[in-house]
Amino acid sequence: MNDYPTEIRQQAAAWALKLTEAGPDAAQQQALQHWLAQDPRHHPALEQAQALWQALGVLNGEQQNQLRAAAAPRPRRAPVRWSIAACALLALCAGVLWGPGAWVDIHADYHTASGQIRHLRLPDGSQVDMDSDTAVALEYSGAERRVRLLRGNAWFTVVPLSPSEPRPFRVAADNGVTQALGTQFMVQYDDSATTVGVAQHSVQVAAGAQSLVLQEQQAATYDAHQGLKRIAGWNSHDAGDWRRGLLIFHQQPLAEVIARINRYHRGKVIVRGARLQQRQISGVFSLGDLDNALATISHELGARQLTLPGLIVLY
DSSP states (O other): OOOOOHHHHHHHHHHHHHHHHSOOOHHHHHHHHHHHHHOTTHHHHHHHHHHHHHHGGGSOHHHHHHHHHHTSOOGGGHHHHHHHHHHHHHHHHHTOSOOHHHHHHHTOSEEOOTTOOEEEEOTTSOEEEEOSSOEEEEOOOSSOEEEEEEEEEEEEEOOOOBTTBOSOEEEEETTEEEEESSSEEEEEEOSSOEEEEEEESOEEEEETTEEEEEOTTOEEEEETTTEEEEESSOOHHHHTGGGGTEEEEEEEEHHHHHHHHTTTSSSEEEEOSHHHHTOEEEEEEEGGGHHHHHHHHHHHHTOOEEEETTEEEEO
């Protein structure tokens, strides 16, 4: 699909919103036909905008509310209303609207953008690999070495306790704290739960009134509602695939695969249809060529791919 100039995309988005909100009256229909006749790119640009508007039905509630607010009737400022609505539609497509993640980043000492992976050396010499879309805050004191994981996935290689470094190393995420009893572990924190996995030696995980020790190649998950529990099938090789520039999937639903790809891909990828979302995917894909990964997935599943500015729809 063509990536039209911003002015054309804004105009097309405004017309798509107008046509969706209500059927055009005679004057609007005449204006629409006049606009379409001005440039041969206008008609396909409008079709793209209308397809995107339909695809926005799968966006989350906050994003939909942002669009509705932007398009809310303001009789005295109709031209401004449509300009804002069109810009909101384009911003959603590009994924640049101010969201909760931006507030988290204000409190972070370090954060990564979508698709960015970062390596840190902490003040005590411990090291952190930060996955895409991750934020951490350092809370070191004389009593402990504490890192707060505000969002995302981080892999810790810890300088162990010694006479010269007597402070325990802890990672806080949500309502739990993980204390290193060894050298290497990961913590992943998202909206639904926190997962802790051990690559080398062991850690102690405490969440609420619960506590357990995880040994090498063991993992657990916790949240405020279901508490702390062990999980089976975790291994550090697959869990750390992103550190090697890969994404590895073993018989996982397409919806889960795309959710993970979205952490790294520029622009949003969505899947239409419950049946397609549940199709199973196995494969090893390069983080450096996710467009090829999507093309391969579409081909293997016999799915179609619609590419718009800032958005890919599989259906």
